[in-house]
Amino acid sequence: MTKYVKLLTRGTGVGAAAFLLAVAIPGSAQAAADPVYAGCNTTGASGLLRDTQLTESPGGTHAVHFEISDTAADRHHARVRYLTKMGNGKTKSWKWNPNYEGVGTIVVNTSAKDQDNGIFRVGIEVARAEGSSILNSCIAWEP
Template sequence: MKWHLKFTVGAVIAGLCMTLTAMPASADPPTPAAYRSCSTTGASGTAHIWAWYVGITSVPLDFNVDDTLADDHHVQIRVIGKDLNTNMIYYPWHKVYTGYGTGASYSSTAQFSGGFGDLGIEVARFEGDTMLNYCRDWINTGHT
């Protein structure tokens, strides 16, 4: 009887371990290291930043911009950064000309060999090449 009890308890524990290790890790999507967003008249944008720490040199991110005003202006978004001495780093603009109620999504990797001190997005509304208004949101320093 003593042996049977030990065997049964051992079998239950072994079965639990096998069950737990056989289960998938998670069905939930991965959680970004940071989420940034900002809105200005006529435009809004967001970014999911998948890796972040001060000094990082390569940052994968997904970002999007939406045109939120029927005003015949177009919207743009870009990744912005600061080096470890707070000098600005600008990446190319991504433009959306399709009008009110539309937007676009992008995936990219921001790279800077000197290491980032901060990273964020800049969202703007334009008339031609003239910026009419903008907003920024940074990981470390917030909205500016």
């Protein structure tokens, strides 16, 4: 199992640098699945999702990592949310995770579990917003 450590440099513009350092850590016999990624860019915002399924069951827990970037000094904020395809084929949109800190990138780590419907596919929605109004957005699904 590989554990990832994120080193993040907060920038003043789109060129904010993020470095990923992979450190090999011995894992348990029941290691998590390899992570899947999804990300997209829209005017004023970009986002990245790394999802790691921690158990084999579709109703099991997923470790969810977001990188939320506000890419424009326009007084609007960036936000992302987790999207999942359930066993019944419907899409579930989870709660928004905002970046209110202005231009730059923040990292949010959380988890998700849907025992009732299962998680069969994951994606991300990235948006630029003003209050509760979405100004523009994009959606990406893991391959």
